[in-house]
Amino acid sequence: MQRSLAAFTRPLRIAAAVLAALAAGAAQADVTIGISLPLTGPASGLGIPMANYIKLWPKEIAGEKLNVIVLDDATDPTKGVNNARRFVTEDKVDIVMGSAATPVAVAMAPVVSEAKTVQFSFSPAVLPPGADGWMFRLPQGNAVMAHAMIEHMKKQGVKTVGFLGYTDAYGESWLKDFQDQSSLLGGPKIIATERFARSDTSVTAQALKLVSANPDAMLVVASGSGAAMPEKALVERNYKGKIYQTHAAATRDLMRIGGKDVEGTFVVSGPAVIPEQLAADHPSKALATDFVAKYEKVYGAGNRNQFAGHAYDAIVVLEKILPVALKAGKPGTSEFRAAIRSATEAMGRTPVAHGVLNYTKANHWGFTTETGLVLKVVNSDWKVEQ
Structure with a gap:
C-alpha cells in the first residue's frame, strides 16, 4: 500500500516542481527597474514629484510585469552609489533610473556602467567624454536650455549677465554651457560669478557683489524650492534688472516661496507644464x-510639476524600447540589458511631454534645440514668452 501511494504521489510532486519552476521563470521575467531619488535632503523638491508620478506607472509593458524598486538617496552621492550597487548586485535590475540630483546621478554612473546596465538619469548629468556609454538623460541638457534662454536674452537686449549658482555639478555645467552657447550665438557676456551650496540658507554676500556689478540680467542656477532664496536675496538688495532661472526651477515652489519677489522672472522650461498654451x-x-490630466487627477488641480513630467516621459520611452529589446533577450540577462541600450540608441524621433527626443549612439542627451520654452511668472502663474 505504501509503495502504491508513493508511486501515485511521485507524479504529483514532479508536476508541482514543474509548476514551481515555471512560476520562478515567470518571476525572473519581470522587467526590474531600480530608481534612486532624493526623497529627502536639499533636492527632495525634485524627487518627491517624480516618485508621485512613478506611483501612476502602468503595471506592465509589452506583456511583461514592471518590478519597480524606489530608494531614497537623500541628495547624497554616497547613498546614491550604495543604491546603485544594490540595484546591480542584489536586485539584478534591468534598468537603473536616477538620480534627480545631478551630483548623485554623476556618482552613480560608474557603478551602473561597470555593470553594463542602462541608466536613465533624471538630471542633466554631465560625464567625462566617453564615460556615458550606458547613461541616457531624460531631462533636457543644459546646453539645449541655455540656447533658448540666450535667444530670449538677445531679444530682451541683455548684454551682460551675473551668475549666481550652485557649487556642484549642476551649477558648474550650467555656467560652462551658458558661456559656450552664448559665444556660439553672439549672446551676452557673464561679467560676475558667485556660487553657493545647496544647503546654504543665505547668499547675502554673493548677492551684494553681484548687484554692485550691475549686469543687465542675473542667471540663478538652483532647483526646486531652493531656487527662490537666491532670487529673493537679489531683489532685497534692490536689483532692478531681469532675472532668469533654469529648468530645475520650473516648479510652483518658486512662486509659492518667492511670492511677489519672483514676479516677472523668466524661467526656461520644457513644454510639459503648460500644455494649454501650446499650439495645436x-x-x-x-x-x-x-x-497634466493624469497627474492632477490624483494630486489636485494646479499641481503639475516639471520633474513629475520626466517620470511620465520615462514610460513613453520604455513603451517604445522594451518591445524591441524583448526580441533580443529575456529580462534578467546581459543580452536584454545590452538590447535596451541598442533599442534606445535606435528609437528615432520620439515626442514626449517635455519636447522631442532623438537618442543616437553619438548623442545620449536626445533633446534638440527646439525643445526649450521661456516662461514668465505673471500673477503667480506661468505665461509662455513668444
Missing part, C-alpha cells in the same frame, strides 16, 4: 496634456 500642432501638445 506642437509635437508635445497631446502628451503634455495627458501628463
Whole structure:
C-alpha cells in the first residue's frame, strides 16, 4: 500500500516542481527597474514629484510585469552609489533610473556602467567624454536650455549677465554651457560669478557683489524650492534688472516661496507644464496634456510639476524600447540589458511631454534645440514668452 501511494504521489510532486519552476521563470521575467531619488535632503523638491508620478506607472509593458524598486538617496552621492550597487548586485535590475540630483546621478554612473546596465538619469548629468556609454538623460541638457534662454536674452537686449549658482555639478555645467552657447550665438557676456551650496540658507554676500556689478540680467542656477532664496536675496538688495532661472526651477515652489519677489522672472522650461498654451500642432501638445490630466487627477488641480513630467516621459520611452529589446533577450540577462541600450540608441524621433527626443549612439542627451520654452511668472502663474 505504501509503495502504491508513493508511486501515485511521485507524479504529483514532479508536476508541482514543474509548476514551481515555471512560476520562478515567470518571476525572473519581470522587467526590474531600480530608481534612486532624493526623497529627502536639499533636492527632495525634485524627487518627491517624480516618485508621485512613478506611483501612476502602468503595471506592465509589452506583456511583461514592471518590478519597480524606489530608494531614497537623500541628495547624497554616497547613498546614491550604495543604491546603485544594490540595484546591480542584489536586485539584478534591468534598468537603473536616477538620480534627480545631478551630483548623485554623476556618482552613480560608474557603478551602473561597470555593470553594463542602462541608466536613465533624471538630471542633466554631465560625464567625462566617453564615460556615458550606458547613461541616457531624460531631462533636457543644459546646453539645449541655455540656447533658448540666450535667444530670449538677445531679444530682451541683455548684454551682460551675473551668475549666481550652485557649487556642484549642476551649477558648474550650467555656467560652462551658458558661456559656450552664448559665444556660439553672439549672446551676452557673464561679467560676475558667485556660487553657493545647496544647503546654504543665505547668499547675502554673493548677492551684494553681484548687484554692485550691475549686469543687465542675473542667471540663478538652483532647483526646486531652493531656487527662490537666491532670487529673493537679489531683489532685497534692490536689483532692478531681469532675472532668469533654469529648468530645475520650473516648479510652483518658486512662486509659492518667492511670492511677489519672483514676479516677472523668466524661467526656461520644457513644454510639459503648460500644455494649454501650446499650439495645436506642437509635437508635445497631446502628451503634455495627458501628463497634466493624469497627474492632477490624483494630486489636485494646479499641481503639475516639471520633474513629475520626466517620470511620465520615462514610460513613453520604455513603451517604445522594451518591445524591441524583448526580441533580443529575456529580462534578467546581459543580452536584454545590452538590447535596451541598442533599442534606445535606435528609437528615432520620439515626442514626449517635455519636447522631442532623438537618442543616437553619438548623442545620449536626445533633446534638440527646439525643445526649450521661456516662461514668465505673471500673477503667480506661468505665461509662455513668444
